[in-house]
Amino acid sequence: MTSHIAFIGLGNMGGPMARNLLKNNFKVTVFDLNQDAVKVLTDQGAQSAETAQAAAKKADVVITMLPSGEIVKSVYLGDDGLIRCVQKDALLIDCSTIAAEDAREVITAAHQHGVGMIDAPVSGGTAAAEAGTLTFICGGDDKDYQAAKPILSAMGKNIFHAGEAGAGQVAKICNNMLLAIHMIGTSEALNMGVSQGLDPEVMSEIMKASSGNNWSLQVYNPYPGVMPNVPASRDYQGGFMVELMNKDLGLAQKLAAQSKAATPLGALSAQLYQLHQNQGGSGLDFSSILQFLQSQS
Amino acid sequence: MTSHIAFIGLGNMGGPMARNLLKNNFKVTVFDLNQDAVKVLTDQGAQSAETAQAAAKKADVVITMLPSGEIVKSVYLGDDGLIRCVQKDALLIDCSTIAAEDAREVITAAHQHGVGMIDAPVSGGTAAAEAGTLTFICGGDDKDYQAAKPILSAMGKNIFHAGEAGAGQVAKICNNMLLAIHMIGTSEALNMGVSQGLDPEVMSEIMKASSGNNWSLQVYNPYPGVMPNVPASRDYQGGFMVELMNKDLGLAQKLAAQSKAATPLGALSAQLYQLHQNQGGSGLDFSSILQFLQSQS
Amino acid sequence: MTSHIAFIGLGNMGGPMARNLLKNNFKVTVFDLNQDAVKVLTDQGAQSAETAQAAAKKADVVITMLPSGEIVKSVYLGDDGLIRCVQKDALLIDCSTIAAEDAREVITAAHQHGVGMIDAPVSGGTAAAEAGTLTFICGGDDKDYQAAKPILSAMGKNIFHAGEAGAGQVAKICNNMLLAIHMIGTSEALNMGVSQGLDPEVMSEIMKASSGNNWSLQVYNPYPGVMPNVPASRDYQGGFMVELMNKDLGLAQKLAAQSKAATPLGALSAQLYQLHQNQGGSGLDFSSILQFLQSQS
Amino acid sequence: MTSHIAFIGLGNMGGPMARNLLKNNFKVTVFDLNQDAVKVLTDQGAQSAETAQAAAKKADVVITMLPSGEIVKSVYLGDDGLIRCVQKDALLIDCSTIAAEDAREVITAAHQHGVGMIDAPVSGGTAAAEAGTLTFICGGDDKDYQAAKPILSAMGKNIFHAGEAGAGQVAKICNNMLLAIHMIGTSEALNMGVSQGLDPEVMSEIMKASSGNNWSLQVYNPYPGVMPNVPASRDYQGGFMVELMNKDLGLAQKLAAQSKAATPLGALSAQLYQLHQNQGGSGLDFSSILQFLQSQS
Incomplete structure (x- = not known):
């Protein structure tokens, strides 16, 4: 049974990454503040949601691709953060490039709520994002890394496990x-x-x-x-x-x-x-x- | 007809380089101030000479492997320098690593006496010198480079022509x-x-x-x-x-x-x-x- | 009428600074987690308080000399921070060396509660602290700077106004x-x-x-x-x-x-x-x- | 009895320096390849010479102010260099800024011919050269330094003895x-x-x-x-x-x-x-x- 993935952040990198998930027959619900970016994806078969929370609630896996640690923390943490609204057995994958300490703070918070999470920043640029040949450099528990691997493989060629939470960053x-x-x-x-x-x-x-x-x-x-x-x-x-x-x-x-x-x-x-x-x-x-x-x- | 090579400078690099010339059936006359270094080579079939000039006079090709630009200049230049004592159609190959301006000065002097010369510093260290897998990076006229290439091939694997005199350095x-x-x-x-x-x-x-x-x-x-x-x-x-x-x-x-x-x-x-x-x-x-x-x- | 000063942080710098205030006949209430440091000051005429808040509540002026921005923020901000417990017309002077953005954050919070505050980091080391010859480099409103100046003059020789909040840092x-x-x-x-x-x-x-x-x-x-x-x-x-x-x-x-x-x-x-x-x-x-x-x- | 000084090199620095010697009643013979620069000085009372050697031969003291070590060496050294043409008890003062090793080479050559010499590069720029307020930083034997001092004092305010030959540089x-x-x-x-x-x-x-x-x-x-x-x-x-x-x-x-x-x-x-x-x-x-x-x- 394929996962249902919520994809938050459809910029130059996130957009093509989400498309590659669709191409690999994942069910994908997308969210971005930019409605044009959302439409590109819904035209290709994605569902959309009104809010990041709405997208995340229904998903088995949440992927975020965001521009800064400040934004990553505001999306995941706090009373209406994704960590508090996802299903208990959901897996969170943050592909943003942010400070390791920010990654560790968010992953620790996820674990405190019993939710699995890894940091998985990418290497390779927009061309590799389009071609599905990104490199993912992951940090987190081996169990979560193994669970993420088949999904990341739909978007990338090389998937590395660098170590514990934050090690990807x-x-x-x-x-x-x-x-x-x-x-x-x-x-x-x-x-x-x-x-x-x-x-x-x-x-x-x-x-x-x-x-x-x-x-x-x-x-x-x-x-x-x-x-x-x-x-x-x-x-x-x-x-x-x-x-x-x-x-x-x-x-x-x-x-x-x-x-x-x-x-x-x-x-x-x-x-x-x-x-x-x-x-x-x-x-x-x-x-x-x-x-x-x-x-x- | 194989060349007769004079090899001046039998240190950690020069010694094994001269040995590889012998292995490839070149006739080699060696010179070094260190008699032990000379003996190692004569034991393997090289001839020796009392002075660098004596070695160079009889040779078609002169190869030098020396520790500094000062020494290279003192060996090649001046009234009793090699440039004045070699045969008119001899080829000079300096494998020392020295300043490009020193290399250019010596090669210009050689040309003024109608003698062909290239700079050909090496990359690869003593292991590659022993194994005959050095990289030679040459500077000088194409004619001289082409003439040097078969000889350098006996000591190295990659032979590059970087450009005019000094370009190897x-x-x-x-x-x-x-x-x-x-x-x-x-x-x-x-x-x-x-x-x-x-x-x-x-x-x-x-x-x-x-x-x-x-x-x-x-x-x-x-x-x-x-x-x-x-x-x-x-x-x-x-x-x-x-x-x-x-x-x-x-x-x-x-x-x-x-x-x-x-x-x-x-x-x-x-x-x-x-x-x-x-x-x-x-x-x-x-x-x-x-x-x-x-x-x- | 002399001010009543609360002095928080009696380390290598803060201790001698508080002593110079006493020598200049200011009424000083001190606080530090280190009881030995407190005793040195009470032996010289200072009063002490159980908590930083208790010291600050009674004072016209609060001076802090603390080791990091984290600690400065924890002391001033939040529900039981000094900003919320001091008298309305109190003046806050932070002499710690911290990031300018931390200084600005705390001063802004003070202003939001109607309390005057400047950053006033020092230059000169422990010898100047003992001798009362420190240099103070202040940031904040001119009114607050002028109010602080006579007090800083009891501890230092040169008092500069570098600009707005954070400019001292x-x-x-x-x-x-x-x-x-x-x-x-x-x-x-x-x-x-x-x-x-x-x-x-x-x-x-x-x-x-x-x-x-x-x-x-x-x-x-x-x-x-x-x-x-x-x-x-x-x-x-x-x-x-x-x-x-x-x-x-x-x-x-x-x-x-x-x-x-x-x-x-x-x-x-x-x-x-x-x-x-x-x-x-x-x-x-x-x-x-x-x-x-x-x-x- | 005042010295007779030969001054070689009348550029932006040398010109005003020579003028200050004239103002202090020294007898000065100048040389420069630039005839305009020479004329400025002869108009103010200097004598001129056809060559650097001619200027130096008649002088008790030779001062040079030249743009590079190459030129300094070519002026002082060699068969027609100044060292070989000056009087036995002449004093040579090189005010050029050149490499210490070049300065040492020239001073050693002077000593070998029994001629005293110091390096005396200046600090202060053209304004100080005009005003006679240059700083001279000298290297060489104390005897030569002491002999040079009254002359340098006509062009500068601070005269330092940094150490042996080359130490000025x-x-x-x-x-x-x-x-x-x-x-x-x-x-x-x-x-x-x-x-x-x-x-x-x-x-x-x-x-x-x-x-x-x-x-x-x-x-x-x-x-x-x-x-x-x-x-x-x-x-x-x-x-x-x-x-x-x-x-x-x-x-x-x-x-x-x-x-x-x-x-x-x-x-x-x-x-x-x-x-x-x-x-x-x-x-x-x-x-x-x-x-x-x-x-x-």
């Missing part, structure tokens, strides 16, 4: 901090090589085959013209915006401060993206950090 | 700067995750399958115990020493200053390795930067 | 970030000069008379032996501890993130103090960052 | 690194405070009276409008240009690498000024780093 934010670092590092190396007369494509091939190899060189080269289908080759339009990278680097620095963990390159990367944003780079893809480094004169 | 030093950056970045991410209770092996798997993926995670994990045969799992012994990484990061910062290229993460990485060295890490493998980041209290 | 945290930066910068300059054979005292004199001049060189030289009565000349004991500087740099980075203000040197300074703390420097004076930079080998 | 470059650090730090603090609604003038007053106090706040405030007669209040025109600060920070990083001294804030400051220069700030006063930090959006 920790692993995701560590990954994205590392992504920022090697993207800037790759940009520094390519820019310096080109300033010495080297060809960025030749340099990329050499470093990809050597110890400098990393994801940026493999699939997301920041130098314009080296790869055909990446933001760098279309004026850094589309992709993963600088302001979103800034949000994640902010979460990383908050986590580092709580952990008393030294992250010197992570902290400097956050500063460089902040400078880039302040100078007008906010809406560009994050690989445009190469442009920030380049001489304009 | 530029590409190598850019690569190693990027290596330092993602090694520190990977260490920061793993250390922060572990401080939040995550398992370093699980985290490594997740980031390797995600956008954080890089060479450090793939083959050189800095967290003790995650990979069996890496320096991190034997107290950071062996491998690529912190003081050698420091030398390369020093060359990278020199190149950045000449290029007027901004390399903020490269500069900070150089500082972190300097701090690590000053606090006693000099002789450890460079992945021990994880240990430098960890709390001792 | 902002100015203090900006100042302390700048202090960390020039202390590290001074240490880098002295350490590099000494490594080149220069005398740290001669260098300090030169830079103090030149454009490098700053507070660290003037009154708090980080090089052992240059100044007689500073922590550097007594093994970095006493003074302003690394862990307290870390707390302030954490507040600064939090403020920078909220402000979307780039603070690259501030962020790196926070990282360097975190590394220093992790390696065992936690309880040393913050000028010991010079020791962290020095070579141990 | 070391102390100057350490000072300027520290200057860059506290200028950026001051800019970060002011920018963050203003972004939180504070007045930059009020903040400057508070920090100047507190532990953040430094030369930038005292005489060179980077925030437009706070001080009337500084570059910040005239669109960052005039003053000490970003590209000159970049040159000094490059010398500092070279010195740090040689010294194996960690200078994390110095290295990051060099990167930030490089980024600022690359984005078009090259010709602005160095306090314009505040503008680089500010949000443009």
Whole structure:
């Protein structure tokens, strides 16, 4: 018997994720404040509800995809929060990217009401959301993780269990901090090589085959013209915006401060993206950090 | 007809490289100030010479593997330098890692005397030198590169032509700067995750399958115990020493200053390795930067 | 007619501050969870109360000196918070160093109950607290600032009005970030000069008379032996501890993130103090960052 | 009997320095490749010479003020260098800002020919050169320093003896690194405070009276409008240009690498000024780093 899923939050990521659930024959009830976003889904077979609570009450599984920890907490906690209105054996899955401490607070509250819950932030961007090839990085009890897995598999390709409650958020934010670092590092190396007369494509091939190899060189080269289908080759339009990278680097620095963990390159990367944003780079893809480094004169 | 090769500089890298030339049936005359190093090679069939000049005079190809640009310049330049004593159609191959400007100075001098020369620094360490699986990153005229390729193939697996004279040095030093950056970045991410209770092996798997993926995670994990045969799992012994990484990061910062290229993460990485060295890490493998980041209290 | 002051929080700073109020003939009722700290004050003429509320109820002015924003909020806010129990015309002065947003939240709540309040964090350390020479950096309405000034003057020498509610916290945290930066910068300059054979005292004199001049060189030289009565000349004991500087740099980075203000040197300074703390420097004076930079080998 | 001084290098600094020697009744023979610069001085009573050697031959004291270590070495060293052509008891004073190792090389060569020499780089800029209020930071033997002092006093106010040969360069470059650090730090603090609604003038007053106090706040405030007669209040025109600060920070990083001294804030400051220069700030006063930090959006 297939689950009945309530899906709350139909933005650029949530919308296509809910669609993939429908394609996989799940029964889905959606909710979003944006009626246009709701209509796209009901046109494809979803039911809709007047409120998040109404959607959640009838469901076996509730999935949320929301923009901030503040909003996640306001949706789940409190007297009219989802935790108090769902069925006793419901499973809650929060796919938002939020601070680990916020995730732990909400999951602890769910457990206090006897409700299972995991954090399951995603990696992969809107293209992967559409294609159903997202990576889910989960935190929570193994029982809840196992229950969530078949549902997440309808929306993603790689499903990881990072550890206890909040561990999904920790692993995701560590990954994205590392992504920022090697993207800037790759940009520094390519820019310096080109300033010495080297060809960025030749340099990329050499470093990809050597110890400098990393994801940026493999699939997301920041130098314009080296790869055909990446933001760098279309004026850094589309992709993963600088302001979103800034949000994640902010979460990383908050986590580092709580952990008393030294992250010197992570902290400097956050500063460089902040400078880039302040100078007008906010809406560009994050690989445009190469442009920030380049001489304009 | 096989070439007669003069090989100057039989250290940890040069020794095994010369041995692989012998194994591939090249005629090799060696020179080093260290007589023990010479004997190891003559025992395996090499001829020896009293001086570098004597070795070079008889050879079609001269290969040098020396510790610094100062020494490379003193060997090639001047009235009794190799450039003035080799045969007119000889080919010179310098495999040392030195500043690009030093490489360009020597190659220009060679060209002025009508002698072909390339810079061909290596990547891969002593294990790859022994196994004949080094990567050579070459700079110079295509004619000289093509002539050198069959000889380098006896010692390495990947042979790249990065560009004009000095380009081999530029590409190598850019690569190693990027290596330092993602090694520190990977260490920061793993250390922060572990401080939040995550398992370093699980985290490594997740980031390797995600956008954080890089060479450090793939083959050189800095967290003790995650990979069996890496320096991190034997107290950071062996491998690529912190003081050698420091030398390369020093060359990278020199190149950045000449290029007027901004390399903020490269500069900070150089500082972190300097701090690590000053606090006693000099002789450890460079992945021990994880240990430098960890709390001792 | 002199005010009756309730003083809540009698730690290393609060204790001597309350004593200076007594010396200036203010009537003071104190409260602290630590009975020994209370007894020191009652021995000198203070009255004591069973609870913070009991102390506050009878007073015209309430001064708090507490270790964190969490505690400040728990003391002032809520049904049994001080804001709800003080007299209508009471004046609240919070001298704790906390996040500006926490200060604003509490002051706003006070205003909603018709009670005047300012934030008034201090600069100067325990010696200045004892001597009554603290600097107070205040935020809030001018009326409240003017009312507080004669009372603060009993405990300090310089009283500044930085701006609206929270501005005292902002100015203090900006100042302390700048202090960390020039202390590290001074240490880098002295350490590099000494490594080149220069005398740290001669260098300090030169830079103090030149454009490098700053507070660290003037009154708090980080090089052992240059100044007689500073922590550097007594093994970095006493003074302003690394862990307290870390707390302030954490507040600064939090403020920078909220402000979307780039603070690259501030962020790196926070990282360097975190590394220093992790390696065992936690309880040393913050000028010991010079020791962290020095070579141990 | 007054000395006869040869003055080589009549640029923005050298010209007014030579003029002050004339004003103090020294006999001065000048040389520069720029004939206009020479004429300004001969109009004021200087003699001129066809070559640097001709000027130096007749003099008791030779002063040089040149733009780079390369040029200083080419003027002093070699078969027709000044060292070989001056009188045996002549005193050489190099006021150029160059690498300490270059200064040591030239002074050692002078000593080998029995000629006394000191390095005496200046601090203070063109205004101080005109006013005769420069700071001279000298390195060399005490005998030579004492002999130079009366002459330097005609051009400057503060004359320091930093130590042995090259120590003047070391102390100057350490000072300027520290200057860059506290200028950026001051800019970060002011920018963050203003972004939180504070007045930059009020903040400057508070920090100047507190532990953040430094030369930038005292005489060179980077925030437009706070001080009337500084570059910040005239669109960052005039003053000490970003590209000159970049040159000094490059010398500092070279010195740090040689010294194996960690200078994390110095290295990051060099990167930030490089980024600022690359984005078009090259010709602005160095306090314009505040503008680089500010949000443009």
